[in-house]
Amino acid sequence: MSAPKYSRPYELPPLGHNPSSAQQGTTPGSFANPPQLGGPLAFSSPDTPGMPAPSEKTAWDFMPPDWTHGADGAWQPPRGFVPVTQLEHARLGIVTREMRRVAEREPHLTPEQVRDEVAAGRMVIPANKQHLLFRLDPMAIGRASKTKVNANMGASPIASSTDEEVEKLRWAERWGADTVMDLSTGGDLDATRAAIVQASTVPIGTVPIYSMIIGRKIEELDERVVLESLEQQARQGVDYFTIHAGVLREHLPFVRERLIGIVSRGGSLLAKWMLVHRRQNLMYEIWDEICQVMRRHDVTFSIGDGLRPGGLADASDEAQLRELATLGELTERAWRHGVQVMVEGPGHVPFDQIEYNMKLQRRLCHGAPFYVLGPLVTDVFPGYDHITSCIGATAAAYHGAAMLCYVTPKEHLGLPKRDDVKQGCVAYKIAAHAADVALGIPGARDRDDELTKARAALNWERHFELSFDPDLARAYHDEDLDVDTDFCAMCGHDWCSVRISKEIQEFSSGKSAEYAWDKPKVTAALTPDQRSILEQRGVLSPAEIHRLASKTKARMGAEAGEKAACHSDFVDDEKARRLQEERLAGESAAADR
C-alpha cells in the first residue's frame, strides 16, 4: 500500500543531515543547519533572530609573532623551531598519531579534518606528553566532533580518599565520561592526582589554584607559587588546567548587586586576592609565563569562568559577559603561544538565554571549544540538579557547546558518591547524545535506530544489549515479567501496540529479519548487578528477588524445550494474558498488605 497523495498543510524547515548512516524510518532528517565542516558552523543550530554571528577569525589570525609567511604563502616558524603542542603540529600541516586516533574514534572525521580543526583553534586534543606515556587514549573536543562529557571528582577535606577517587574515576569511565576533573581540596592532593593520571584512559583536568593554597592563605599567593605549581602538575601529566584569569578588578563592581555573588571557587579566591592586594588578577598579569609552562608539556587551557552566574537571577549579567570578552582576549594570547584552548561557561542560565550564551562565546572566543557546566535551567530542585542541568546541557550542546561538565544529584548539597557519579554521567550522556542526533552528526543515530528495530520486533535481548544501561533495563523488565515474549507488563498482552503493529501485514514495523525470534523465552537468572538494582528499588520481596536471581533456564525447562507450568504464558495468547494478570494481581495484593 503506497502512502496517500494529498497536499501537505505544513512546510518543513530547511533540512540538515540524516544523523543515521542509512535512510530508514520516516523522519525527514535533522532540522539543524546542514554540516559545514571546515568552518565555524560545522554542526550548528539555526539562529533565533538576534543571535551573534560567528567570529570571522580563527587561531590562524593569532600566530606567534616570530612566525612569518614563506614564499608559498604558508606560515613558517623561526629556524630551529620544534613543534610541541597539537596546535603547533597542526599549524605545520602535520597529522599526529593523536589526530589519527581521534579520527578512528570519530569516523565522520578524517585525520586531516581533525588537524585542520585543531589548527583553526576550533578543536583541542587534551593530551599531556607525560600522560601519553601512561594509558591515555586521545580524544578531541570541538563542535565538529561529537559532544563530550566531563565528570568531576575529588576528595574534600571531610570526605573521600585516594583509593576512593581512583575507584570513582573507573566508575566514571565505565559510565561514559570522556574526561575527568580531579577537584580535590583535601587529603593528599599530589598522591591523588598522580594516581588518577596514571590510572586514567581519559584526559584529566585540574583547577591548580586549589593545590596552590594548601597550607597558605590566598593572600600569600604569588607568581613563584603559581608557576611552580603549574609546572609540577604539568610534569605529573595533567591534560588541562582551569585557570580563572578572566576575572578582572574592573569586573568586580558588577558583582555587588548579584543575588549570589561569585560561586566559582577559583573566581572567589582570586577576587579576594585582588581586593587584598589592590592589584589586577595575578593569573591575568602572568598569563604569558603561564602559557610557556602549558606549551612545554602540551597542557590545554580550560580558561575558567570565575564570574559564572550561580542562580537564574544573575545569568547573562555584566559581570559574566564582560569576563567572557576577557576570556576571548586570553584565548588569542594563548594561541599566540601555540597553546590549545577551550573556554569554560555557565552555570545557571534560564532556558531562553542558553542559545545567546553559546553563540556569544563562539563569537568572542573565535570558535574555541566551549565547555559548560550544565547549565541549570531552574534553581528549585536541589537533589535533582542532574536533571535540571541536563535539560540546559542539551540546549547548550545543540547551540554550540563542545563539552558538558556533568552535574550530579549531590550538586550544592555534598560530595558525590558512587551512584551520584553514575547518575550524573548517565544524565549527561543523554544530553550529549540528544544534541549529536539533533545536530545531524553522521551516524549519531545508528544505535537508536537499531534499538528501535529490536524494540519493534519485541526482541528483548537485543533491546537490552543496545541500551546504555542493559542491567537496569533488564532488571526493570524482569521485575514484572521474567519471560521475553511479545508484550511487557506496561500495557499487557491485549494492549501492546507494538505487538499489534508488528502483526499488521502491510506495516514494516517489527519485521527486520535480523531481529526476528521464534518463541518466547524464560529469561536468564539475574546477574548480581541486576539483583542489586531490584533490591535497591525495594518493590519485590527478597524471596521473589532470590527466585529471579537463582533460576536457570535448565531449571525452568526452557533448554529442554518443555513448557514450565509457571510460564505457560508462552504457550498461547490466552495463557500469556492469564500469567501476567495473576502475577500483577498478586503483586498489587502483596503491596496492599
Ligand code: SF4
Ligand atoms: S506492552 Fe506496551 S510498553 Fe510493553 S512493549 Fe508493548 S507497547 Fe511497549
